[in-house]
Amino acid sequence: MADIGYAELDLSRGARCGAGEVVYGEGKTAEQIAGIVDALVAAGQAHVLVTRLSAEKFSRARELLTCGVELEYRADARLAIAGGMPKADGNGTIVVACAGTSDLPVAEEAALTAEFLGNRVERVWDVGVAGLHRLLARTDQLARAQVVIAVAGMEGALASVIGGLVSCPVIAVPTSIGYGANLGGLSALLSMLNSCASGVSVVNIDNGFGAGYQASLINHLPGRTSAGAQR
Template identity: 55%
Template sequence: MEDILKQVQQGTLTVEEAKIKLATYENLGFAKVDHHRKKRQGFPETIYGEGKSAEQISAIISAIRANNDYVLVTRITEEKSVEVQKNHPDLLYNNQAQILHSLRRSEDIFGTGYIAVVCAGTSDLRVAEEAAVTAEVFGCEVRRFYDVGVAGIHRLFDNIDEIQNATVSIVVAGMDGALPSVVGGLVSHPVIAVPTSVGYGASYNGLAALLTMLNSCASGISVVNIDNGFGGAYNAALIHKLAQRKEEG
């Protein structure tokens, strides 16, 4: 705020421009875009694509970009993304993650460590990729370890040294949801467990995996909601960012 007021005093910023920069949110009628989210929490506001029209998403993106923030839209179909990209052609779409996002800028990458995204099976990849792409857009380096579930646990052990060296692991699993417990017992960093809705009838659309993860006997595991790769990545990015600050300072 002080910097903005000094710019007005020096004549390098108009009063109208200062009002826009000082506004805590922008009212678009159908949405109130939170421009101070990055200042408060470290990351700009993310757009949840489900239930919004392409026109609404496009307008919100324009408001976010006017504030020089990067764009992250989750749960957006390819059909909607094509419409949005007509107004924002430089945005990238990841079909597997169902995410529309800005190209990550090199200046936004922080630290030298990395987040491990560990995925049990190929059927869980949509959620794992939502987590991986989200963390990358937030400025984190990500290393992917996919199809390493407990049904063939030797695949996990072949990668365990690299996973152990991560700042934090996001572990994605459906069916019995056992993978986070195994990883949690082998690493000395926080584990964010993400249950998926993958599985047969008694998996109850991910409820079985969720309960398994909540009841894990391994320490250091936190659990987010079913299929919430974004939520897992957000928490992991915060942990990673704090760890980098500690290392630097």
């Protein structure tokens, strides 16, 4: 552990959990974020991910860093990466499927998180069930995936449809996108939790990070080969 006053850093998380500590940027000041990243890098963590980070806070934190590592910002996912992306060492490919353009920030957070954790990621955008032919045109790509992350708002039906097409685990991510009765993503969450498709698990509303992390754990399980190789 490392106590820096406003944070007590978990320096053994990489050895214990397979990935180092991730910095949640929302609610922290730029000074605190810079201090945490500096301390993690100084302790030997080669790559650091900062999630839910505004562009303004990123610019200030980058100025304050003293560790000598470049902090790169990905505005589409509202996250920053210190130390660059590691090489992919997962067993197969993670496919991130996004229902609509409005869901892209959450989908890209999932995709970049998975890449940061050492996975090959393919993106399948704008394949919501309102135009089902768009998804069906990608069935071969989905079938080759080791894990599929399905990101959708509105009624959240995308995860169930994909769950009925693939033999791999599907991680459903409800988003807060939708009209009034969507209730900030609650309708999509409940639909995904009640999916009749087997093999679908669900993370919290807008939790792209959690989905990317869970998909990475599955893709790094010992003894698993890519879904495409099994066919």
